[in-house]
Amino acid sequence: MEEDSKPYKWQSREQSLGYMVNWAARLFAREMDDALRPFGLMSGQLPVFFALADGKPQSQRDLVRLAAVEQSTMAKTLSRMERDGLIERMPDPSDRRSALISLSSSAADRLPDISAAVAAINARSHARLSEEESGLLLRLLHQVVNGLANDRS
Numbered sequence: 291m292e293e294d295s296k297p298y299k300w301q302s303r304e305q306s307l308g309y310m311v312n313w314a315a316r317l318f319a320r321e322m323d324d325a326l327r328p329f330g331l332m333s334g335q336l337p338v339f340f341a342l343a344d345g346k347p348q349s350q351r352d353l354v355r356l357a358a359v360e361q362s363t364m365a366k367t368l369s370r371m372e373r374d375g376l377i378e379r380m381p382d383p384s385d386r387r388s389a390l391i392s393l394s395s396s397a398a399d400r401l402p403d404i405s406a407a408v409a410a411i412n413a414r415s416h417a418r419l420s421e422e423e424s425g426l427l428l429r430l431l432h433q434v435v436n437g438l439a440n441d442r443s
Contacts, residue, residue: 318415321411322411329400329403329404329407330376331376331404335367335370335371336408337353338353338367338377338391339393339401339404341357342377342391342392343393345393347380348392349382350388350389353391375396376394377391378391378392
């Protein structure tokens with residue numbers, strides 16, 4: 291067999307950063323969904339919760355930017371959250387065509403429990419790492435995210 295006709299040798303899954311990060315993300319999402327189900331929340335809604343947790347209403351455009359998702363994804367997420375009584379929309383006084391979104395009072399009341407559930411899963415994910423390893427992993431993931439995000443800009 292000639293050198294050029296050899297089949298491509300795939301990188302092992304365990305040596306692929308993309309595969310391992312994706313696998314970890316799927317495991318996180320599953321654990322988060324299980325922990326958040328009693329609150330009527332799903333892991334995909336957490337970015338909206340985090341963005342609105344300070345009580346400051348946000349526009350849908352701002353939530354798209356903060357959550358780093360597509361406009362259509364945010365629209366569907368917000369529709370579900372509104373249907374489930376997790377968010378409220380109010381007219382934007384500075385732009386009549388836009389609405390400001392905030393957590394409903396019942397959702398805001400659940401923030402401490404939701405935060406505790408998220409913190410517990412994050413703690414479990416770090417349990418086998420030293421404090422230094424955890425910090426290094428987070429710094430490296432920030433670099434990966436920033437590199438990929440900047441490449442798209």
